[in-house]
Each structure stands twice: as C-alpha cells, then as structure tokens.
Amino acid sequence: MTNSVSHSHDHTPRPKALVSASADYMIRDQVRMKRAARYFEWQFSLAQAQLGARVLEIGCGLGNFTQHLVDHELVVGIDVEPDCIAAHRERFAGKGNLVSLCLDVLSSEFPKLREYRPDSIACLNVLEHVSDDGAALAHMHAVLPEGGRVVLIVPAFESLYGPIDEKLGHYRRYGKNRSPEWWSRRDSAWWCCDT
Numbered sequence: 001m002t003n004s005v006s007h008s009h010d011h012t013p014r015p016k017a018l019v020s021a022s023a024d025y026m027i028r029d030q031v032r033m034k035r036a037a038r039y040f041e042w043q044f045s046l047a048q049a050q051l052g053a054r055v056l057e058i059g060c061g062l063g064n065f066t067q068h069l070v071d072h073e074l075v076v077g078i079d080v081e082p083d084c085i086a087a088h089r090e091r092f093a094g095k096g097n098l099v100s101l102c103l104d105v106l107s108s109e110f111p112k113l114r115e116y117r118p119d120s121i122a123c124l125n126v127l128e129h130v131s132d133d134g135a136a137l138a139h140m141h142a143v144l145p146e147g148g149r150v151v152l153i154v155p156a157f158e159s160l161y162g163p164i165d166e167k168l169g170h171y172r173r174y175g176k177n178r179s180p181e182w183w184s185r186r187d188s189a190w191w192c193c194d195t
Contacts, residue, residue, distance in 0.1 A: 059126030
C-alpha cells in the first residue's frame, strides 16, 4: 500500500515523499548553503519589506537566513532537526534577541509561540516539506496578531513535481491558482513568492 497525500488544489494523490531527505543530509546541505551568501541576500531582499520587528522563522536550519534578521527586535527560529537547532544556538550565542527552538509547525505546541508576540513569520522554502500545508498555515495564522504577515517562498510550477522533489522530501510544488483561500484571511496578510 502506498502512502499518499492530496495535492491540495486539485486533490490528485501524490506519493508521500518517498525518500525523505535524512537529517544528516539536511545538515550537510545547510553547511553547503552557507556559501550561497547571495542567495540568502536575495531572499532577504524579497522578504525584508514584509517582515516586522518580531519575526518567527519556520525552518531556520543553521541560520543562513537568520543572519539577516539579527537587527530585529526579536527572532524566534524553529526547526524540526535538533542538530540544526544546536548549531543555530551556537552560531547566535550571545544574541539576546534570538531564540532557537526545536519544534514542528504541525505540533500542537506551535500555537504557544504566541507568547513571543511575533508580528511576522518567514517560511522560506519550507512549506513544501510539510505534509499538511493547510494545517501549517492555520497554525501560522493562529500565532499572529491582527495585521500580522506570513512571508512564504515556495517552489513554483506544480506541473514539474517529480522524483527529485520526492527525494528532497517535497510533498508539492505551487502554482498561481493554488488554494486562493490562503490569501482571503481578513486579519492577516499572506505574501508569497514562487521561485
């Protein structure tokens, strides 16, 4: 029996990330990505105007994007990989405005992040790795105040979804017509950039 997830906009069953990227691979990839300084500068240039003073970063990894947020009032970085969080804490030791937590966006504990009073969320190249993106977005919405913002960068061209995506642990790609209900929340703004 094959596990499958629904491709949310057309409900076509997709194989459930057959070979999810291992924790070891993810960390090695994050280390390699440290050399991609311009890539993270580009991401920051896209997101900067949408982010507030108190940022919740979902999928912070080793802090390759976090490094661009250190001047914000508060940055809470979360990741599902304990080794990433340990490295994140070490990298930003001494920064009193940075908090690193091992937490899944789908966890029932996620809504407790409201206590940090984030006014914006950065979720960059992460949502495609989450099995239930609708639940993840609902959790994000739940921690933001009225007028809060979620900044998403997701892989585009859903028709290109294939074996490479599966091996990278992607559940989906996104398109312009995907789940317009995401953007209809009246008390939060959703800002998305397809890559």
